[in-house]
Amino acid sequence: MTTGMLIVLVIVAVAVVLFVFEPVPIDVTALLVLVLLVLLEPWTQIGPLEAVSGFSNPATITVLAMLILSEGVRRTGVVESLGRRLSKVVNTSERRHLAATIGMSGPISGLMNNTPVVALLMPVVNDMAHKAKISPSKLLLPLSYASMLGGMLTLIGTSTNILASDLSARLLDHRMGMFEFTHLGLIVLVVGAVYLIFAAPKLLPERIKPREDYLEEYAVGPYLTEVCVGEDAPMIGLRVGKWLEIQKLRVDVLALIRGDEKYDHPYRDNTLQPGDMLLVHASRRRLDELMAVEGIDALTSPELTPDEIITAGDFNSVVELVIPSGSRLEGQAVAESKIAERFDAFILAIRRGGETIRERLSRQTLAGGDTLLVQTTPEGVETMQRSQDVVVLVKQEREAFRREKRPWMYAIILGVIGFAAADLVPIVVSALAGVVAMVLTGVLRPSEMYAAVDWRVIFLLAGIIPLGIALEQTGTASYLGQLLASSAYVLPTIVVLWLFYIATGLITEVISNNASVLLMIPVAVETAGYIDANPFAFVLAVMFAASTAFLGPVGYQTNLFVYGPGGYRVSDFVRLGAPLQLVMSVVTVGGIALFWGV
Numbered sequence: 001m002t003t004g005m006l007i008v009l010v011i012v013a014v015a016v017v018l019f020v021f022e023p024v025p026i027d028v029t030a031l032l033v034l035v036l037l038v039l040l041e042p043w044t045q046i047g048p049l050e051a052v053s054g055f056s057n058p059a060t061i062t063v064l065a066m067l068i069l070s071e072g073v074r075r076t077g078v079v080e081s082l083g084r085r086l087s088k089v090v091n092t093s094e095r096r097h098l099a100a101t102i103g104m105s106g107p108i109s110g111l112m113n114n115t116p117v118v119a120l121l122m123p124v125v126n127d128m129a130h131k132a133k134i135s136p137s138k139l140l141l142p143l144s145y146a147s148m149l150g151g152m153l154t155l156i157g158t159s160t161n162i163l164a165s166d167l168s169a170r171l172l173d174h175r176m177g178m179f180e181f182t183h184l185g186l187i188v189l190v191v192g193a194v195y196l197i198f199a200a201p202k203l204l205p206e207r208i209k210p211r212e213d214y215l216e217e218y219a220v221g222p223y224l225t226e227v228c229v230g231e232d233a234p235m236i237g238l239r240v241g242k243w244l245e246i247q248k249l250r251v252d253v254l255a256l257i258r259g260d261e262k263y264d265h266p267y268r269d270n271t272l273q274p275g276d277m278l279l280v281h282a283s284r285r286r287l288d289e290l291m292a293v294e295g296i297d298a299l300t301s302p303e304l305t306p307d308e309i310i311t312a313g314d315f316n317s318v319v320e321l322v323i324p325s326g327s328r329l330e331g332q333a334v335a336e337s338k339i340a341e342r343f344d345a346f347i348l349a350i351r352r353g354g355e356t357i358r359e360r361l362s363r364q365t366l367a368g369g370d371t372l373l374v375q376t377t378p379e380g381v382e383t384m385q386r387s388q389d390v391v392v393l394v395k396q397e398r399e400a401f402r403r404e405k406r407p408w409m410y411a412i413i414l415g416v417i418g419f420a421a422a423d424l425v426p427i428v429v430s431a432l433a434g435v436v437a438m439v440l441t442g443v444l445r446p447s448e449m450y451a452a453v454d455w456r457v458i459f460l461l462a463g464i465i466p467l468g469i470a471l472e473q474t475g476t477a478s479y480l481g482q483l484l485a486s487s488a489y490v491l492p493t494i495v496v497l498w499l500f501y502i503a504t505g506l507i508t509e510v511i512s513n514n515a516s517v518l519l520m521i522p523v524a525v526e527t528a529g530y531i532d533a534n535p536f537a538f539v540l541a542v543m544f545a546a547s548t549a550f551l552g553p554v555g556y557q558t559n560l561f562v563y564g565p566g567g568y569r570v571s572d573f574v575r576l577g578a579p580l581q582l583v584m585s586v587v588t589v590g591g592i593a594l595f596w597g598v
Contacts, residue, residue, distance in 0.1 A: 004043040004474040011036050011044070011467065012519065019511035026512055027456040030463025037466050045473045046466050054465035058428040059166035063159040064458055065431035069416065070113040071452030072438040076409045077401025079108055079120045094134055094201050101125050101139050102146040102193045109146075110153025110185070111413065115454070118147050118558040119324070119391050126393050126565060135206035140562035141576060142196045147558050148547050149192040149584075152185035154178055155427065156417070159457060160513045162427070164543035167468070167521045172535055178421035181540060184591040188544070191587050195580055203576045207354055207567030214318045218349040218373050223358055224254075225287055226299050229276040233295025239271050240278075250362070251282035251290055252346060254375065281348060283359040317376050318348070319384075320393040322564055325368035325557045326456050327389040335362040343384050345376035353553070354569045369553060371564030388451055393565055408441040460514055468518040481526025493533045493598045497541050498589045500524050504545035505581055509555040513546040520546075537592050544588045550577030 011033060018029040034054070037046040054060055073079070082104060101121075109117050125143055129136040151158035155165060155178045169175035209217065229236065235243045240253055256263045256270055257277040263270050277299070280290065291298055323329055329337050339345055350357040350364055351371040357364060371393075376384070384392045416434035420427040438444040444452075471477040484496075491499075500520070508516040524538035549555030552573050553563040559573065566572075592598070 001479060002475070004045065005476045005479055007040055007043045008467075008470050008474050008476045011040075012471075015464075015467065015515070016511055019515060025456065026515075027459035027463070030460045030515075032463075033467050034463040037470055043474070044470045046470050050469060051466050052462075053469070054462035057166065057461070057465050058426065059159075059163045060458060060461045060465070062162045062428045062431050063461060064453055065428070065435050066156055066159070066162070067113055067454060067457070068435045068444070068449050068452045069413065069431060069438065070116050071448060072409055072435075072443045073112050073413065074116045074120060075402050075444060075448070076406045077403055078406060078409070079104075079112075079117060080124065080401065081403075082108070094138060095197055097128060097132060097134055097139060098142055098197045098200055099193075100128075101143050102196060105143050106146040106150035106189050106193065107153070109148075109150030110157045110182075111417075112156075114147035114151050114158060115557050115561075117150075118144055118561050122322070122391065122561060122565060123393050130210055133210040135208055135210055137207040137566045137568065137572075138200060138204050140566040141204060141559075141568060141572065142200050144556070144558040144562045145196060145550060145577070145580065146189075146193065148549070148556060149185075149189045151547050152188055152544055153182055154185070154417075155180070155420075156431075157185075158513075158547055159461075160517050160543060160546045163461065163514055163517050164521060164539060164546075165427075167517070168536065168539050171472070171522065171525045172539070174536060177423070178417060178427070184540075184544075184588070184595060187591055188584060188588055192580065192584060195583055196576075199579065200576060203579075204572060207569070207572070208565075214320070214373055218351070218356055218358070220281075220348050220358065220373065223281055223283060223287075223348075225280050225282075227278050227280060227290065228297045228299055229272050229274060229278070230295045230297050231274045233272070233274065235272050235293075235295055236274060237271055243272060247293055249286070249290055249293070250360075251280050251286050253278050254281055254346070255279040281346075285359075317378055317381050319374060319376065319381055320565065321345075321372040321374055321384060322391040322393065322561060323366050323368055323370045323372070323389075324391055325560050326454060327366075327368065329366045329389050330368050332366055333362070334364050334366065337366060339372075339374070343374070343376060343387070343390075344380035345374040345384070347372050347374050349373040351564050351567060353563055354567050369560040369563040391561065402443065405441065405443045409438070409443050412437045412441070412443065457514065460512060464515050464518045468522055471519070471522045477522035478526045480523045481528075482530055484523065484527045485530035493531060494589065494593055496527070496531065497533070497537060497592065497598055498585060500527070500538055501541045501545040501585050501589055504542045505548045505585070506551075508546050508549045509551050513549065513556065517542060517546045534597050537596050537598050540592050540596065541589060544592075545585075548581055548584050550581045550584075552577075 015029060015033050018024065019026055034051050037044045038048055038051045041047055105117055105121055121143060122140065125139050126136050129139050155161050155176055165176040240256065244251070257279065258273060280287065282290065290296060334347060339347065347361050350361060352367065381392065384390050412434050416430045419425050420430040435449065439446055439449065504516055504520045507520065520542045521539055524542050525535045528535035528538045549559060550573065552570055553559045553568065
């Protein structure tokens with residue numbers, strides 16, 4: 001092993017550790033890798049121009065364009081409309097609801113990025129489950145898994161396919177066609193769908209009960225109470241916020257009721273008067289501290305139920321929010337997040353996996369996958385639905401979509417696919433032309449293009465692509481391939497192919513799917529060369545495996561989306577996902593051997 005190989009392997013190891021533990025965001029890690037490659041150029045053989053080549057790489061530009069095209073599809077409301085229609089034709093059968101969920105998410109994910117597909121369908125599926133008295137936990141994880149499987153239907157189904165095609169073109173001089181692996185993708189989707197329809201009802205527990213109401217589901221009722229300001233109370237004449245500050249009380253005053261008047265969240269302008277009734281949200285300990293304050297009296301017979309406390313007045317909407325991975329709210333404490341100011345909303349509880357947090361909410365640090373129960377106004381709900389930082393688990397109204405632009409959207413998407421499939425222009429040109437067409441026809445507004453792009457993915461690709469080049473140019477990929485090829489002396493080629501599939505799937509659970517493709521494909525191609533196997537078969541195995549992050553919530557963003565709303569635990573992913581991973585490995589590797597040979 002040369003010094004260059006050793007240094008590249010150290011950089012790979014550093015990147016993997018940073019990806020796994022995420023002390024910094026993964027896109028920052030990718031940029032760090034890029035900088036290290038340039039600083040160590042004598043050994044890595046990556047100069048400044050090669051280091052930034054990831055930004056101009058056709059795969060990076062194509063992924064960027066497809067994210068924008070997916071936003072155009074989303075803006076027309078097609079996915080949401082399909083969800084509404086399917087939700088009307090299913091009855092209370094759990095398996096029919098599963099079939100409808102998979103039937104919505106799988107095929108659509110073959111034509112647009114699966115992250116917005118899941119974000120759009122989550123509210124529909126969640127509402128569909130509650131209306132049918134079915135636990136959302138039974139449907140949301142299959143929704144995520146089906147979207148992953150559906151991404152393998154076409155070249156544009158997921159960014160890993162586009163990246164794998166670019167690597168295949170560079171390493172094997174074979175760029176994949178739009179529908180080159182659709183037949184295998186269809187088999188994978190059908191087998192996966194059958195498994196999910198029959199296994200999910202048995203293997204997934206009811207973490208979330210069918211909703212009667214939010215307060216019961218989150219057990220918020222005991223944290224809501226009413227108190228009264230006495231006739232000679234010392235705080236009379238003080239503003240509510242000032243009084244809370246003086247008394248160092250950590251409670252949320254949801255409303256102040258004075259006679260027939262009700263003032264929602266009266267912190268700034270409202271002063272306390274004798275007889276005022278305060279509707280309060282706080283933990284039992286904080287409520288005890290409040291009751292110990294001179295001049296505050298408990299109501300012996302409460303006038304309002306918890307539901308009435310929450311929904312009376314303008315703040316009469318109670319909704320769930322999901323913090324998606326990459327949201328600007330990630331890593332912020334609730335007190336610093338300005339959710340109240342941005343969305344006119346107040347947090348009542350936070351669900352993190354199977355845990356529900358109802359105390360010390362202001363000190364909680366928000367994380368991707370958290371589900372927040374918030375009290376807000378109808379206008380606040382609309383503001384949230386327009387935000388890229390939260391996903392609202394209520395169905396959007398049709399008026400929010402540009403339904404009249406659907407004919408243009410259909411024509412543009414068909415044009416993008418058709419021109420690329422017929423090999424008239426490269427997919428990167430076809431996709432960029434589609435973006436321009438969407439803006440010119442009004443399907444998308446220019447400002448929406450930039451908001452549609454997940455820039456973390458773009459910077460991740462741009463930073464990691466040079467690492468793949470370094471693996472090839474320094475001979476590191478060849479060295480690793482030679483080591484792995486030694487297994488072929490005792491194992492059949494198809495078993496080596498299967499091992500690459502399993503290894504890629506496991507790596508994807510701890511680093512991003514794009515990073516796993518970039519690291520594994522060069523090594524897989526070299527291994528195939530040493531054992532005289534079909535290198536394209538190994539590319540396909542790695543590519544398919546990178547879309548099978550079934551074992552945990554962090555391997556794929558759609559899993560993180562459903563983690564909180566489904567109330568899942570990591571064991572739920574393993575229980576349902578491990579058998580699916582094994583089934584998919586056999587079906588996929590067998591299909592590759594049948595259609596392309598090994």
